[in-house]
Amino acid sequence: MAEEPPKLSDFDDRFEDPPKDPLFHLDDDDPDRAKIFARKELLKVGHVPESARIVGRDEEIEAVAAELRPIVRGDPPNNVMIYGKTGTGKSLVARHVTERAGRAAESNGVSVGAVYVDCAQHNTQTRVARTVTRSLNETDRTNFDIPRAGIGSGEYYDYLWEILNAVYDSVIIILDEVDRLDDDDILMQLSRARESGKADCHLGVIAVSNKIEYRNRLNERVKSSLREEEFVFQPYDANQLREIMEHRRDAFYEGVLSGDVIPLTAAVAAQEHGDARKAIEILRHAGELAERDNVETVTDDHVRDAQEWAEVDRFEELLRGSTTQVKFILYSLALLTKENPRTDAFSTSLIYDRYKEIAQRIDASVLSEHRVYELLKEQAFLGVVESTRTGGGRGQGSYLEHRLVQDTGIVLKSVLRDSRLEDIA
Ligand SMILES: Nc1ncnc2c1ncn2[C@@H]1O[C@H](COP(=O)(O)OP(=O)(O)OP(=O)(O)O)[C@@H](O)[C@H]1O
Ligand SMILES: [Mg+2]
Incomplete structure (x- = not known):
């Protein structure tokens, strides 16, 4: 005889008051914890702010919009290229303007499709073509599905032209x-789609890059068929960064941010790079530090600690992929710098002596002086170290001197995160 299947009610008592697992205890449950964040998601990296929170980019928004505006009338848009350093609002402006252009056109009876492709993730022509095609396809209009795999970029393009013709006035x-694309042919394909008679929908490309030299790398043929308008976004100044953060102040409970926190964060972020992402990250981290200290307000000290954390992080990023030997060398140079208040540049041989001593102390293999010299030059190429040739005195040949570009404290902190060096610190 078959057993009765268990009824949901049989389990009910289990769900009534589940005991809390202390391992997953949330601080917010604790009535004694200081309350810092009201809407932390506003400070998350992937957060796309609504229009009222976008500040300091009015001119850029207007300029990009002007290139897309023709689609509202059913005319072809211009292609746009946006350059600028990291965190200057390029991705944000591109998405924001595209969305608004789409809405304005739709309300004018023009059907617009829009796709956002992160080429860092989809870095081949086939991947981009697939993403674009699959996200624009509307099966009930085209009556076909796009395969996820098994076809090449050429076939995806064929689908794409069909979709463009069947579904949209503009895309x-x-x-x-x-x-990050490994091939710029996709730019050619897209910019020539109409003139080559493949699609009779208007197609606009907004290409975004934080490598200003990218344009010079572009093939002449691509350039001449793109005929794009270029915009360069400048880093934000302290006032703009302050405004951006002010518009997200409600990420915190009222009264949590002490008076200077936002201006100070803006000032440090402006000095370093004018990068809005970094500014927001520092602000968030300052809040997390206050939370960790279980205090009611975020203070200047939290901001300074958060900034240092960001710098150590950035420096580690720079060192990622470097060997432990390179860290020994940088550690030696950092120690020399710390011990010698009068100078910050040291000859290869001085650094080498120090390095040898450290490597021996932790039983690591010791590289030759020539190899250390080569590694220092490599670090100079990466911007970690600055190497200059010094004239030496009478009868002495010239030699290279090396100094740390980054603050010594930051370098020490970040190389010491390497477990082998921890023991000797
Ligand atoms: N003008 C602005 N107003 C409000 N928030 C902004 C503004 N500019 C940038 N931000 C915020 O800063 C972060 C970085 O912006 P964005 O991603 O647009 O930078 P980016 O120029 O594309 O940088 P990258 O080259 O590194 O991709 C985002 O979280 C964005 O919301
Ligand atoms: Mg971006």
């Missing part, structure tokens, strides 16, 4: 981080 394609 805007954002190719973010376009310099």
Whole structure:
């Protein structure tokens, strides 16, 4: 005889008051914890702010919009290229303007499709073509599905032209981080679609890159067929960064941010790079530090600690992929710098002596002086170290001197995160 299947009610008591697992205890449950964040998601990296929170980019928004405006009338848009350093609002502006252009056109009876492609993730022509095609396809209009695999870029393009003809008057394609594409043929294909008679829908490309030199790398044929308008976004100044953060102040409970926190964060972020992402990250981290200290307000000290954390992080990023030996060398140079208040540049041989001593102390293999010299030059190429040739005195040949570009404290902190060096610190 078959057993009765258990009824949901049989389990009910289990769900009534589940005991809390202390391992997953949330601080917010604790009535004694200081309350810092009201809407932390506003400070998350992937957060796309609504229009009222976008500040300091009015001119850029207007300029990009002007290139897309023709689609509202059913005319072809211009292609756009946006350059600028990291965190200057390029991706944000590209998405924001595209969305608004789409809405304005739709309300004018023009059907617009839009796709955002992160070329850092989809870095081959086939991947981009697939993403664009699959996200624009509307099966009930085209009566076909696009295969996920098994076809090449050429076939995806064939589908794409069909979709463009069947479904849209205009399409805007954002190719973010376009310099990460391994091939610029896709730009050709898209910009020539109409003139080559493949699609009779208007197609606009917004290409975004934080590598200003990308344009010079572009093939002449691509350039002449793109005929794009170029915009360069400048880093934000302290006032703009302050405004951007002020518009997200409600990420915190009222009264949590002490008076200077936002201006101070803006000032440090402006000095370093004018990068809005970094500014927001520092602000968030300052809040997390206050939370960790279980205090009611975020203070200047939290901001300074958060900034240092960001710098150590950035420096580690720079060192990622470097060997432990390189860290020994940088550690030696950092120690020399710390011990010698009068100078910050040291000859290869001085650094080498120090390095040898450290490597021996932790039983690591010791590289030759020539190898250390080569590694220092490599670090100079990466911008970690600055190497200059010094004239030496009478009768002495010239030699290289090396100094750390980054603050010694930051370098020490970040190389010491390497477990082998921890023991000797
Ligand atoms: N003008 C602005 N107003 C409000 N928030 C902004 C503004 N500019 C940038 N931000 C915020 O800063 C972060 C970085 O912006 P965005 O991603 O647009 O930078 P980006 O120029 O594309 O940088 P990258 O080259 O590194 O991709 C985002 O979280 C964005 O919301
Ligand atoms: Mg971006």
